[in-house]
Amino acid sequence: MYHEIDLDKVSLSQGPPQEEPGRQYYFMAECRQAVKELEGKLGRRPTFFAQTFGCQMNARDSEKLSGILTSVGYARADSEEADFVIYNTCTVRENANNKVWGRLGYLNAAKKRLPHMKIALCGCMMQEPEVIEKLKKSYPFVSLVFGTHNIYKFAELLSLALKQEEAVIDIWQETDKIVEDLPIERKYPFKSGVNIMFGCNNFCSYCIVPYVRGRERSRRPEDIIREIQDLAGDGVAEVMLLGQNVNSYGKNLDPPTTFADLLREVERVEGISRIRFMTSHPKDLSDELIEVMGASKKICRHLHLPLQSGSSRILKEMNRRYDKGQYLALVAKIRRAMPDIALTTDIIVGFPGETEEDFLETMDVVRKVGFESAFTFIYSKRTGTPAAAMEGQVPEDVVKERFGRLLEEVQRIAAEKAGAFTGRIEPVLVEEVNGQDPRLVTGRMGNNFVVHLPGNEGMVGKIFEVELKECRGFYFYGEVVGFSCIPILGGN
Ligand code: 5AD
């Protein structure tokens, strides 16, 4: 892990070294000089604003970007009126792209008020060639553009962008490199995401992720464990292990290992009370994993298991490699081993060729499983994916009607599931003071249900025994009945 390298002592006289992460430390030192000069000109500390679009992987990447920006001397700003603005983009659905194009119009106006402002874009959307063409043609005010594969080079690219007026655009098609030991600025002091792997090999036919995030690469277990030990030493109580498909973790390592083995090791790290992970592909979920979860005192009783569709025919078209019966059998096996587990999912409505019968199969699975919560998405056509070229794109009004029906059912079931917890006493990790009512704090149960309770700032980051007084659909109002020793028992 990165332990405060003294950047002022890094020698800039010899030129940058080739090996990483030393090369990036060199460029961080260069950036620090440039930021100091800017500070002299402005008569105040230069500021940065970083905005994340998309998933937890992107949120973790943004913590890496913020870590570098803070180390080189920028102060965080809470709006786009900043000297350096970076958007870490998502492209999983078309509306993610639209949000970024919309914000860029606003940034253009902001840059007119602050002409020295540098604007940077990175992340998944930048891996699309059409996006880069459009940026080059119509968005000349953007100073720095890079993608998902070279994020570790941010300091080097930033140094160049601070030196030159022309835009720096650096997009790689792939990488097999994982660079460790770069600075990270965590959003929360008491919980943290931890990347365990990057990329995806599954090529679900609707999904752009394998094209923009590349092939699966696993971090070495010893690097992951070292990072988690450092996090625990720094006061982190909860880790979320992150990967597009954590169940295939370790297959390509030498020697190969498994996600279940990794979890066993993470469980042994002292100071960590809660372990979460995301995302599991149903086709790869092993019996060994169920066993490890069942026996664990720390792994939260929550599994996010994307269904996508309940129709075996659509699942085949989606290239998901399981059918309705297999999904339901897997759920039954998981529930047998852990009756108290919360299951959440992702569902796509309106995949090409989806008929009313197919949709009713999805509704059937939703009812049979009884998900504690589900993310529902309208199918979005992504250029370059096999589904984009499929016949039978479903008309918008039909999709919207189905989507409405699904959402209603998902919410009804979620409220029913949550309601069953009313009156119970559960450990809750307090995460923040409630944004709307400062007399309340907000936290999560192990199974991911949100709980609001009377409290104060001093409770943040600690686990309390909370009586769940009232259920309001998918969240609770509760009251503290005790302080839970760490590590908590049961993980939920
Ligand atoms: N359209 C709609 N939803 C999508 N997802 C991925 N690709 C698409 C798409 N083209 C959803 C899947 C995935 C989640 C992260 O995003 O449900 O699990």
Ligand code: SF4
């Ligand atoms: Fe996309 Fe499928 Fe990979 Fe998930 S598993 S990132 S849905 S291709």
